[in-house]
Amino acid sequence: MLERRNPISIGEAVKQIMKHQISGVTEYVSISESYGRYLSEDLIATSNVPHFDRAPYDGFAVRSIDTLEASQSNPVEFEVIDHIGAGMVSSKLVGENQAVRIMTGAMMPNGTDAVVMFEVAKDYEKNGIPYMSIKRQINKGTNVSFIGEDAKQGEVLVEKGTLINPGIQAMLATFGYKEVPVAKKPLIGLFATGTELLEVDEELVPGKIRNSNSYMIAAQIERAGGTVHYYGKLPDEFDTCFKAVKDALSEVDILITTGGVSVGDFDYLPGIYKKLGAEVLFNKVAMRPGSVTTVAIYDGKILFGLSGNPSACYVGFELFTRPIIRTQLFSNQPHLRKEKALLEVDFPKANPFTRFVRSATFIDEGRLKSTPSGLDKSNIIMSLAGANSLMILPGGTRGFMAGNEVEVLLLEDQVGSVWPW
Ligand SMILES: Nc1nc2c(c(=O)[nH]1)N[C@H]1C(S)=C(S)[C@@H](COP(=O)(O)OP(=O)(O)OC[C@H]3O[C@@H](n4cnc5c(N)ncnc54)[C@H](O)[C@@H]3O)O[C@H]1N2
Ligand code: MOO
């Protein structure tokens, strides 16, 4: 007899899963390999940057007090007593009406408090001694890059869980991180189930299709920041599937299966969870696509039973698996970022379930707009290629029209959100 399933809300489903989140683990990698990884600790300034006052221009370091009388009609003359470039330190103490010829990046000499750019000075020699003169007053601090201007020691600069980008690479080097604490990439096991599945290099035959979900999910895992262990595809045979799933669970903390999770005669995942003695958190969610998404817990491990239908599988992963992976990457904002966008097309038909329409969201004249990236059916593959977002059309009795404001979940974004529901 057909088992009746009770759909739970999306928010409740996410909440249930997040109760079983797995903590992240730190590993150290060389700075040259840290680009694209996620910080596992807050990045704190270990020193002031710069850690000495320095010149931001090529010119002359002076005591501003000596420039007070300078004007167009009254040039003030300075004796140039030293000459330094970046990396050099002047040993001179600069006195009244003295200056040091200084290059960008060099440390301000003792006694000086301003830099006169070459462009506003006139330099010359008298009896083999270098001099310069200026015709304007320079305020204290002019053209000085002060200690701590860029970062103050002890300041938290980047939060843990952040993707390391080229700018963060520069910071890491600035603060002397030869080895960088990053989140160990979570390892996620993956099976595709279905007797109909062909390998990617097999010829098409009647009734069979190529297994596309494995490659799609593997890429989604990578995009989320994890590593995939692909175990291969399984035929719809209970014993084979049961053994394969059980064995894999001794190797990974998170196991994804795709297919075989609905109420069909060859949908064996529900029976497998039962025989394992796994706790099924839910097996129906009030959403489209992905309503059959099932999540179970076994021995502290999370089993994601994603739908076999490609679009449903894709959406199930992004809503339910991604935040688990991002939490293991130390993110405090593990969910997809939610923004408001203007709908580009009509969806006149109401749907009792909340829909996640694969869509292309773009900026037009300063506003986010969103349009479906293909057919809105759960068995569709082609709409996924152009999807950079999931447009949320809340379930209910009304349809939606072009120009309505809708919420979109951004798939390629790195910021994420704390809780989008
Ligand atoms: N009587 C009912 N039938 C169905 C229901 C229902 O509630 N009552 N739910 C429908 C919904 S919604 C979905 S979604 C699908 C989910 O099916 P399963 O998760 O059990 O997946 P399968 O039956 O194994 O396959 C469904 C579909 O997807 C294709 N598929 C499977 N794996 C792959 C793969 N790796 N790559 C590409 N395509 C794949 C498969 O060939 C099927 O066409 O159930 C509905 N039925
Ligand atoms: O789970 Mo099905 O995707 O609602 O299409």
Ligand SMILES: [Mg+2]
């Ligand atoms: Mg099925």
